[in-house]
Amino acid sequence: xxxxxxxxxxxxxxxxxxxxxxxxxxxxxxxxxxxxxxxxxxxxxxxxxxxxxxxxxxxxxxxxxxxxxxxxxxxxxxxxxxxxxxxxxxxxxxxxxxxxxxxxxxxxxxxxxxxxxxxxxxxxxxxxxxxxxxxxxxxxxxxxxxxxxx
Amino acid sequence: xxxxxxxxxxxxxxxxxxxxxxxxxxxxxxxxxxxxxxxxxxxxxxxxxxxxxxxxxxxxxxxxxxxxxxxxxxxxxxxxxxxxxxxxxxxxxxxxxxxxxxxxxxxxxxxxxxxxxxxxxxxxxxxxxxxxxxxxxxxxxxxxxxxxxxxxxxxxxxxxxxxxxxxxxxxxxxxxxxxxxxxxxxxxxxxxxxxxxxxxxxxxxxxxxxxxxxxxxxxxxxxxxxxxxxxxxxxxxxxxxxxxxxxxxxxxxxxxxxxxxxxxxxxxxxxxxxxxxxxxxxxxxxxxxxxxxxxxxxxxxxxxxxxxxxxxxxxxxxxxxxxxxxxxxxxxxxxxxxxxxxxxxxxxxxxxxxxxxxxxxxxxxxxxxxxxxxxxxxxxxxxxxxxxxxxxxxxxxxxxxxxxxxxxxxxxxxxxxxxxxxxxxxxxxxxx
Numbered sequence: 324x325x326x327x328x329x330x331x332x333x334x335x336x337x338x339x340x341x342x343x344x345x346x347x348x349x350x351x352x353x354x355x356x357x358x359x360x361x362x363x364x365x366x367x368x369x370x371x372x373x374x375x376x377x378x379x380x381x382x383x384x385x386x387x388x389x390x391x392x393x394x395x396x397x398x399x400x401x402x403x404x405x406x407x408x409x410x411x412x413x414x415x416x417x418x419x420x421x422x423x424x425x426x427x428x429x430x431x432x433x434x435x436x437x438x439x440x441x442x443x444x445x446x447x448x449x450x451x452x453x454x455x456x457x458x459x460x461x462x463x464x465x466x467x468x469x470x471x472x473x
Numbered sequence: 474x475x476x477x478x479x480x481x482x483x484x485x486x487x488x489x490x491x492x493x494x495x496x497x498x499x500x501x502x503x504x505x506x507x508x509x510x511x512x513x514x515x516x517x518x519x520x521x522x523x524x525x526x527x528x529x530x531x532x533x534x535x536x537x538x539x540x541x542x543x544x545x546x547x548x549x550x551x552x553x554x555x556x557x558x559x560x561x562x563x564x565x566x567x568x569x570x571x572x573x574x575x576x577x578x579x580x581x582x583x584x585x586x587x588x589x590x591x592x593x594x595x596x597x598x599x600x601x602x603x604x605x606x607x608x609x610x611x612x613x614x615x616x617x618x619x620x621x622x623x624x625x626x627x628x629x630x631x632x633x634x635x636x637x638x639x640x641x642x643x644x645x646x647x648x649x650x651x652x653x654x655x656x657x658x659x660x661x662x663x664x665x666x667x668x669x670x671x672x673x674x675x676x677x678x679x680x681x682x683x684x685x686x687x688x689x690x691x692x693x694x695x696x697x698x699x700x701x702x703x704x705x706x707x708x709x710x711x712x713x714x715x716x717x718x719x720x721x722x723x724x725x726x727x728x729x730x731x732x733x734x735x736x737x738x739x740x741x742x743x744x745x746x747x748x749x750x751x752x753x754x755x756x757x758x759x760x761x762x763x764x765x766x767x768x769x770x771x772x773x774x775x776x777x778x779x780x781x782x783x784x785x786x787x788x789x790x791x792x793x794x795x796x797x798x799x800x801x802x803x804x805x806x807x808x809x810x811x812x813x814x815x816x817x818x819x820x821x822x823x824x825x826x827x828x829x830x831x832x833x834x835x836x837x838x839x840x841x842x843x844x845x846x847x848x849x850x851x852x853x854x855x856x857x858x859x860x861x862x863x864x865x866x867x868x869x870x871x872x873x874x875x876x877x878x879x880x881x882x883x884x885x886x887x888x889x890x891x892x893x894x895x896x897x898x899x900x901x902x903x904x905x
């Protein structure tokens with residue numbers, strides 16, 4: 324019920340993001356979604372890719388600090404109140420969101436949101452109970468995103 | 474002007490006689506009272522009886538900072554604690570400082586050395602000495618204090634910090650001599666200018682500056698901005714504190730108080746003694762100390778010996794300005810910092826093989842220390858908040874160990890240069 328997210332430590336200087344993308348390009352890893360958190364000195368790049376294990380290996384070979392973490396990918400209605408409905412479930416369970424990022428879904432009127440939460444298993448159960456759709460593998464996610472882009 | 478012309482201007486042959494007699498007593502005393510010395514001498518195949526001339530000193534083994542640490546806290550003392558009247562300590566790596574003790578006689582001698590030093594800078598009983606060295610475990614504050622009282626000058630024990638108040642007191646109390654680190658002297662000069670004052674508002678005539686490395690450029694700047702004579706003083710707590718060597722008004726090397734210490738300059742790699750004029754590591758042997766006599770102590774400071782006669786009339790040999798260190802110790806605002814201290818903090822935080830770099834710079838006249846830490850997988854979190862917590866934690870722990878403020882910058886792995894297996898730990902950008 325989780326998908327793997329790649330996070331990478333980057334110094335906040337010109338060229339570092341490009342260093343990551345060029346390594347991924349050489350390894351033919353496709354980026355599906357990304358979010359970048361930044362501070363004065365450094366940033367953390369979070370990526371959803373089609374081959375997370377491979378991406379992790381090739382980046383580590385080039386001395387990047389990389390972490391694979393389980394995150395939730397939630398499909399929701401791309402209509403007013405869509406996100407609110409999901410957040411309501413998490414709130415009721417007192418689940419804290421460490422961070423999240425959203426992107427357009429492949430299906431019409433659907434959006435996808437990646438959540439990093441403190442109580443992962445509890446979040447999964449609560450969302451499923453409410454009939455909220457979780458993407459369960461990177462492949463599913465790829466298909467979902469690919470659909471409209473092709 | 475001399476405090477004690479009998480010794481300060483003693484003919485060299487007489488001085489050497491004094492040195493030899495005192496050295497013999499020192500070697501006897503440490504051999505019989507300090508197990509560490511007896512062991513190292515026995516291991517080196519020497520005993521007090523082998524000392525028949527001053528030159529025989531070189532047969533005796535060196536003492537290193539590590540020996541003081543290994544015998545923490547009182548193992549190197551040659552007297553019982555009942556005879557010790559003062560304890561100071563220097564900043565230590567891994568949380569263990571080196572402890573130094575003084576008997577009443579030691580304090581007397583130290584006061585004498587500081588009286589000589591202050592007088593060498595032109596101080597007399599009519600002077601008002603503003604002592605901005607830190608009071609406390611650091612030897613700078615109390616060392617100057619006792620010397621100033623010995624000559625009968627009026628000492629203002631203001632200690633470091635609160636610079637505006639320093640300036641106000643300097644002006645209102647009519648301080649004639651300032652004692653502090655050279656970088657702090659420059660900072661005071663800046664604050665004076667910021668406050669809209671000029672050197673004509675003050676009665677300052679001289680300053681005695683030490684406890685950190687400085688240069689002729691800095692001297693020129695201090696002298697012109699404060700309108701004073703800037704005198705260099707040398708010392709370290711393991712030997713006694715400030716007052717081991719002092720410049721005279723000719724400002725051409727620091728006279729070593731040779732009736733109390735023997736100075737040698739050695740090749741730090743081979744340990745062999747270098748002739749005058751050659752740069753090497755300063756090694757000192759105490760001649761009069763009772764609580765913590767020290768034999769051939771390797772200071773890690775690089776300088777050279779100057780033996781020509783000085784116009785001032787003192788017969789003591791001089792050492793040149795301290796030019797660097799044999800290890801990678803750096804001095805930030807008068808505080809000794811070893812890279813190993815940073816390493817220790819990172820190990821405590823859970824880093825198994827910490828990679829870090831200390832970048833020292835001088836912004837305005839204040840030293841700043843940035844600690845760059847490579848973010849390993851172990852330290853890394855995908856949450857920015859956790860990384861910020863980590864960075865703050867590293868900063869707090871380093872600051873509490875070092876006692877100086879630092880900034881911490883997290884950097885990517887392998888971005889800190891490694892050379893021949895041993896990483897370069899320090900980049901000193903200060904132009905001093």
